[in-house]
Amino acid sequence: MKLKQRPEDFIVEELTTVRPEGKGPFALYRLEKVGMGTPEAVQAVCRKWKLRLRDVSYGGLKDRHAWTTQFLTIFRGPRRHMKQSSLHLQYLGQLNEAFGPGQVSGNRxxxxxxxxxxxxxxxxxxxxxxxxRFGVPNYFDDQRFGSVGPNRQFIARRLIEGDYERALKLALAEPYESDSAARKEEKRLLREIWGNWASLSQKLRKGESSKVVAHLQDYPGDYRGAFALLRPDLKSLYLAAFQSYLWNKMLARWLEEQCRPDQLLTLKLQLGSVPAYRRITNEQYQQFTRVTLPLPSARLHLAADDPLRPIIDAVMREEDLELSQMKIKHLREPFFSKGDRAALFxxxxxxxxxxxxxxxxxxxxxxxxxxxxxxxxxxxxxxxxxxx
CATH class of the missing domain: 3.30.70 (Alpha-Beta Plaits)
Incomplete structure (x- = not known):
């Protein structure tokens, strides 16, 4: 079986009930893109129109290897269209508030x-x-773990431990197969002469890494301050990856408790295999549709008799962590999300x-x-x- 042999093989259309109101400070657009991720598309728009990244808001990340359509808003954005080789931005009208995840009703x-x-x-x-008929376990799939390199180290785990230098080095210098030639060279330099900030500042191209290196050249050892300079959306993704990994382990344990062995099958994910099910009963399906599992964080407080507590405690023990440790100290942001996620879709x-x-x-x-x-x-x- 072959998937995504060309962008037209994977088409995604974001759905929303939001309609332009004719007034308000936020310009609403439909973004159609091919062969590029959402962050890259947004950065291209910002460069073209000379916008601040923080003025752009959208509901979710769409696949790079696909033909996708989604919505975004720009605070006081231009009331016109934009067309480039891999993206088309269509102006739709004005809104009184920024477009975000809460305005997305689904994807077709x-x-x-x-x-x-x-x-x-x-x-x-x-x-x-x-x-x-019976749904699918609602695991986070491999796209969620794009910040996890070949050595399977989570940046968020290093942040929890207070090891800001290791977290920063993973964020800036960890190699990925998808890296461009220029990015591979930049990361090689960072790994080879990490700590020699004066030399790195002369050799790196202008960009996020050079900004971090300049800070460390001025304030040696301030890895916490250097990490704070990274893009907010990337820092949020680092935390989301680790939190999602733990949540997947929680769902896997819950499914193994709820299903007979002959009902289980295996799905292969980037970070390991997980159980799914087949041939469940209608009663099981109805039960499963009512179940949500909480996202693990220090803000999650479970009653002693909560039926999910043994599962969550077991997962945290496997990671040699407690829920109370699921927070990042001494940084104003990012933070682990609070909420629940359905067990299946x-x-x-x-x-x-x-x-x-x-x-x-x-x-x-x-x-x-x-x-x-x-x-x-x-x-x-x-x-x-x-x-x-």
């Missing part, structure tokens, strides 16, 4: 799976029908199309169309659909 997907045999087609259809408006695959001789393709609630991962649904 069209996903094409290629290079399939007849047997794989049958398995795909069966898996998709099961998912539409169920795709709606599910449709299937089968056709000959024009890119692979004597093979077929399947196009799946469906809508998911906000914050749920279509890639996780595909993993469940294709799981054996």
């Amino acid at each position: 997907f069209q996903v094409t799976l290629r290079d399939l045999s007849s047997t794989a087609i049958e398995a795909c259809l069966s898996g998709f029908q099961e998912a539409a 169920t795709p709606t408006e599910a449709k299937v199309q089968i056709a000959e695959d024009e890119r692979h001789e004597d093979r077929q393709k399947v196009t799946l169309k469906f809508t998911l609630p906000r914050g749920c991962y279509a890639t996780l649904l595909i993993k469940r659909v294709m799981a054996r």
Whole structure:
């Protein structure tokens, strides 16, 4: 099975009930982009219109390897369109408040799976029908963990420990396969002469890393202050990655308690395999749809008799942490989110199309169309659909 062979194979349309009000300080736009992530697209818009990044607000991150549409607002933004090679920004009108995650009602997907045999087609259809009927465990998928490098170290874990230097070095110098050639060279320099701030300040291109290095050159040893200079959206992603990793472990334990062994199957995620289910009963499904699990943080206070407490305590023990430690000391931001996440999601408006695959001789393709609630991962649904 091949996924995302071209951007048109993965189409995402963000859904909202927000409509322009004709007045207000926030300009509303529809952003259509191809082959670039949301942060990169927003930065491109800011460069073109000479905007401050903090004046741009959006509801969520959309995949780089896809054709996506989403909404954003710009405080006192230009009332005009913008078109570049990989993005189109369409001005829609004015709002009285910034657009954010709370204004996203869901996402509509069209996903094409290629290079399939007849047997794989049958398995795909069966898996998709099961998912539409009984839902899918609502794990955070691999995109959530983009800040976790090959050595699987979490930046947030280092922050919890108060090791700001290690956190900063992971954020600036950890290598990733997706790094551009220029970024790889910059990270190599940072790793090789880390601490020689004078030399680094002469060799690095102007950007976020050079700004941090300049601070350390002026204030040697102030790694906490240097970390604070990183982009707010990136700092939030670092914390979200670790919190989501813990939440996934909580959901995995809960599922193993709720399902019989013969009902379980395995999904492979970047940070390890997790259990999913098949052939659950209607009673189990109805029960599962009512369950939410809290995001772990120091602000989470559980009653002694809370049925989820043993699961959460066990996960935290595995990480040699307590809930009270899930906070970042001596930094005004970022902070771990507080809230609950549904244990499963169920795709709606599910449709299937089968056709000959024009890119692979004597093979077929399947196009799946469906809508998911906000914050749920279509890639996780595909993993469940294709799981054996």
